[in-house]
Amino acid sequence: MQAIGTDPFTLGVASGDPLPDSVVLWTRLAPEPYRSGGGLPAEAFAVGWELAEDDGFQTLVAQGEVTASPEDNHTVHVEVAGLEAGRPYWYRFRADTWTSPPGRTRTAPPRDSRPARLRFGLASCQAYYHGYFTAFRHLADADLDAVVHLGDYLYEYAVNSKAGDRNYTDRVLPSVFNREAMTLDDYRLRYALYKSDPDLRAAHAAHPFIVTWDDHEVENNYAGPYDQTGSPPEQFLARRAAAYRAFWENMPLRERHRPVGPDMDLYRRLHFGTLAQLDLLDARQYRSDQAYGDGWKRPGPESADPARTMTGEAQERWLLDGWHASDALWNVLAQPVVFARRRDRGDAAYLVNMDAWDGYPASRERLLAGAQEAALDNLVVLGGDVHVHCALDIKRDFDDAASPVMAAELIVTSVSSDRDGADRLPLWDAMQAANPHLRFYNGRRGYVILDLDDQRARADFHTLPYVTAPGAPVTTAASFTIEAGQPGLRPLP
Ligand SMILES: [Fe+2]
Helix, strand or coil, X not given: CCCCCCCCCCCCEEEEEEECCEEEEEEECCCCCCCXXXXXXXXXXXXXXXXXXXXXXCCEEEEEEEEECHHHCCEEEEEECCCCCCCEEEEEEXXXXXXXXXXXXXCCCCCCCCCCEEXXXXXXXXXXXXXXXXXXXXXXXXXXXXXXXXXXXXXXXXXXXXXXXXXXXXXXXXXXXXXXXXXXXXXXXXXXXXHCCHHHHHHHHHXXXXXXXXXXXXXXXXXXXXXXXXXXXXXXXXXXXXXXXXXXXXXXXXXXXXXXXCECXXXXXXXXXXXXXXXXXXXXXXXXXXXXHCCEECCCHHHHCCCCCCCCXXXXXXXXXXXXXXXXXXXXXXXXXXXXXXXXXXXXXXXXXXXXXXXXXXXXXXXXXXXXXXCCCCEEEEEXXXXXXXXXXXXXXXXXXXXXXXXXXXXXXXXCCCCCEECCCHHHHHHHHHCCCEEEEEEEEEEEEXXXXXXXXXXXXXXXXXXXXXXXXXXXXXEEEEECCEEEEEECC
């Protein structure tokens, strides 16, 4: 095996998908992350890892050695088992003479326990070229069980030499980033760029991540085998295979999620004792193509077709079965796009977003009916995509003002996408007037902290005054609670 001349741990470390007895540890060897192959020859390298009870690595609990192979772009995914439930651990890697920075992770609580409290950080939509990842710096400092990422971890779009609105003056990004990602090499390089961000690395090192994806991990508004430009499906599926492969390589995901060609099993369920069940949806791979050619359109027979699906039949059945079997107080559904109805205006000429659940109303209705049938009292839907914080009441029937509220939806704004933003946006003021169940929105960048206990859920919507320069302080734009057994958001003063 060749020596590694310079530090290969440039992209940091990560952990994810906590179980009561196991977590996944991740790193990648890339001494020159902005070059294809990361500056390593196309051969295998041994990577040692260790996991300790303390941040000084005095009491090791597990250790081992794995191979970083060129086929996986020298990424490693270590599934450590036999751990104690509900506690933090510290981990690090070694390669040749180099030691990685340490990471901290946390196992899930015992399966049959009722933990007193759970705290999740929510994040989505991090266009590198629109601003700094300051939200992750603040998330890194928060006391959390895990970060739940709701998609658009990266964007396929070109990043210019000064990183767009980051406006770098102290470095020049290479031209490999200045084109839309299409090939496996392109997507791998794009993850290297995003993961070289120090704030994102800090968040990964501080907390386990639980990720799902939206569209931009592959291509804007793709649906199953269809891209937005009408490419032949077999051509787009080759691109999807490249994007899925790079996603799996670069996320702290288990081996069982490793993609096969253009297919990757991503939807999954995590338990946090009996306090919370977290169901993560894949809302891209199995969905029907958007109705009426996508975009904001008038709903009609094409969008209302009951055969249309957001989840595919197997995933839908899996979710409904999982809700029926749930023993959790809180059922949290993590998925990428807006679930509740959202009309752009109050009069009869309204349009809806065909890419969100409004374009798949029969699919949404099957989930709401299933949640009702399962007598799911405390359903909280999480989403992202729109680059705006929102709190929405999910009504059983959005057309009936007297229809009961049956769940809450929390949409997290973007980490950086759409630049600095503003508290109020004219478009969203109109939407709020047209959709009374849209209880709150804020158009700045930021993140959400979701805090769950026996009595209530609490959501704190955190915002940043700017992201086009680094180092913004964080403030809280609004907080809501949901009392267990009484669906509906209550604003906190
Ligand atoms: Fe986005």
